[in-house]
């Protein structure tokens with residue numbers, strides 16, 4: 001059994017609780033013990049690193065130091081924004097001893113940056129495909145899915161050092177092993193508009209609309225995602241996209257962990273699939289899942 | 291001892307920061323100094339005259355010059371001494387410019403440092419001995435490495451002046467990258483028409499020995515007397531018997547990607563790289579030939595009318611001697627696959643510039659018809675992306691490749707000539723067209739050929755409905771743009787090669803981190819390498835076009851002719867020397883010498899001691915620093931001389 005610190009972050013406690021549910025389920029099935037960091041704090045998200053470099057680093061350093069206290073070296077964060085914050089803090093701590101000292105004396109943080117920070121996709125990618133295949137109980141071979149990675153999961157390449165920053169394949173590999181038909185397409189890392197959905201929705205609706213259009217063109221029946229914000233932009237706002245782009249998309253947006261969970265035999269409800277705005281039910285019934 | 295000290299203002303390069311008068315006044319107080327002068331420009335005619343006059347009138351016998359770096363003007367002042375009748379090695383240089391005035395701001399501190407430097411120089415000068423150089427014969431043969439346009443031009447220039455040249459080319463044919471091109475800017479003349487005659491001329495020139503499919507294996511010796519081992523790789527074809535009929539190449543059943551056509555089509559295991567190849571003789575690729583790999587086939591041998599196929603042929607090593615070497619090993623395209631966002635390899639209709647050269651060429655894989663590789667359709671829109679691997683520090687390529695702006699404009703013209711209805715778009719950062727007729731060329735591409743220039747980078751290419759979609763920015767309009775194109779050409783930047791780096795190690799010459807060879811002085815010695823007698827020409831020195839490559843080749847050739855016009859060369863007397871009585875025969879010197887200049891000498895009583903071959907010694911001083919009993923001294927830099935400098939420095943600064 002592998003044991004890691006688990007950093008859910010704010011989305012997975014709220015709007016993306018189904019990502020949390022399904023992540024925990026998949027890890028359990030694969031013999032990975034997730035130790036939720038007690039008293040974890042906000043990763044800082046976009047606000048912190050836009051305001052102050054040191055603040056952004058300190059927030060994540062605090063969470064890393066909790067992991068150290070818990071006796072777990074490595075931490076996994078399913079949300080790419082949390083992952084990016086933690087990873088960049090860990091990188092700075094490892095390469096800037098002055099900063100580590102400063103945080104230690106000013107905030108009484110004891111962070112040895114020994115451990116690694118993983119995204120959930122990266123963590124699961126270390127597992128042999130055979131091991132994944134052995135878990136599969138339900139045949140999802142009838143599902144044609146486009147994997148959408150978003151901006152932070154495989155970027156910036158120098159920091160992340162995982163997968164191809166232009167044409168990533170890790171989610172495709174995981175879901176292929178789970179028996180899903182993965183489609184090649186070209187918008188895997190195009191921007192979804194991210195937080196512009198709030199400040200400048202026109203841009204976000206156009207960008208997210210482009211992604212849905214390309215996925216549909218590739219023949220996708222659903223889009224697999226690994227980011228709560230991408231999910232909100234593509235799922236929650238799909239109706240607004242349709243209005244703005246004069247389209248009529250009806251594309252389910254599903255977390256990759258939910259698809260793995262379905263293949264491993266969990267019930268759709270247990271994975272929170274009923275929580276999405278675009279109804280996934282009709283698609284699942286096509287492959288015989290109710 | 292009569293020491294004269296001369297302090298140069300160097301315009302105000304030195305005097306703006308250093309009080310030269312104060313330095314001269316101080317020099318007069320030093321033991322042995324009989325005169326000290328300041329001179330506005332010591333290297334100028336009046337400056338030199340002043341030094342000569344003082345030598346002759348005051349009977350000076352040691353000279354100290356406080357001026358620029360000895361790399362710049364030591365030779366000048368040695369000549370002045372010789373002209374005044376003094377041994378030129380009785381000169382000591384203090385670098386008051388690069389090592390003092392240029393790097394300091396505080397006038398008082400800089401003047402103090404200049405005084406220290408002069409003190410050291412005077413102290414050493416008092417211990418200088420006259421030295422005399424010896425003479426060695428100069429071999430009149432020249433080796434040219436690399437058979438691109440630069441190597442060919444250099445070889446022809448030297449051969450035409452009546453001297454012997456050996457031209458060594460790594461691949462089976464000469465011609466280099468220029469042979470791949472259809473038409474060349476800025477005149478759009480046919481590349482083959484101007485290159486092929488030169489290829490034939492150099493191959494048939496009575497003064498040229500051509501080694502194709504050959505490589506330089508080992509180099510030893512020194513200017514005027516290089517010894518070079520050349521490996522002639524086995525072609526497996528008897529060059530005497532082969533008539534170049536080519537029937538073997540038509541029958542060979544094996545297929546391998548053609549290097550000459552940049553992998554756009556296949557060649558056989560036995561092949562002639564291209565129709566105008568020189569020599570027009572096939573070569574067998576041992577890595578794919580069925581007969582070599584499995585002893586099956588042998589079809590070429592069966593059909594060869596002259597029995598020229600020689601499967602048993604082995605590599606041959608020959609050793610030759612040369613007086614000078616020219617390196618002209620050219621360039622290659624940088625690894626463009628690091629640009630994953632452009633989808634090369636994923637999309638057949640994203641190609642490199644060099645592949646487009648082959649597509650445009652009438653002897654290329656499509657017979658000169660512009661077609662898409664995916665479906666053979668003629669493109670309606672061709673997009674060219676400039677600076678792929680140039681001026682991009684993030685991808686480790688900060689420099690400009692200097693030819694891409696020009697060949698991109700060339701592609702706009704040639705594309706429209708082939709397909710008058712096609713649209714051409716060029717995404718660029720800046721247009722650099724600074725040579726003769728270049729700006730006019732680019733104007734013509736825009737005005738007469740209607741090329742659409744879009745200023746901005748492309749960030750992504752993907753496929754939509756069978757066309758390539760380019761997304762990027764138009765930084766003049768401040769907008770993002772999307773363009774649908776049928777064919778995308780990446781204007782890939784130029785890099786030095788691994789092969790050049792390996793060769794540079796054998797030749798003991800320097801190169802930069804990109805594999806380009808380093809010239810001895812960027813302005814004043816542009817074709818000389820860091821090692822005497824070895825010259826560089828063409829794109830192996832930096833990215834450059836054909837006119838510049840040819841100019842540099844002729845320039846290197848004239849440098850060689852200057853060198854071999856002498857029957858004998860003076861060797862530097864600044865070499866290591868062994869005091870036999872002190873040598874204990876440990877031979878540590880032998881193991882550290884980078885030039886193999888130390889030899890074993892057996893004395894009459896049988897003891898072995900070290901001996902320096904002055905012709906090979908480059909005066910680096912490693913042996914002298916290594917020798918435990920201090921038995922080896924480097925002339926002009928003896929322990930006594932160097933310690934005297936240290937002493938004067940330590941005396942002046944008691945804290946040290």
Ligand SMILES: Cc1cc2nc3c(=O)[nH]c(=O)nc-3n(C[C@H](O)[C@H](O)[C@H](O)COP(=O)(O)OP(=O)(O)OC[C@H]3O[C@@H](n4cnc5c(N)ncnc54)[C@H](O)[C@@H]3O)c2cc1C
Nearest residue numbers: 436438439440460466467474475620621828829834835836
């Ligand atoms: C796409 C493209 C288009 C261009 N179009 C034009 C144009 O239209 N007009 C123009 O003026 N310029 C053009 N250029 C530039 C032009 O190609 C160069 O200026 C020219 O080829 C340089 O010649 P060279 O002899 O220095 O090098 P190369 O042509 O590279 O020749 C070097 C030769 O040395 C050989 N060699 C390499 N290593 C060794 C070794 N270790 N031992 C022995 N031999 C070795 C190589 O096999 C090769 O034959 C273009 C360049 C590119 C990339």
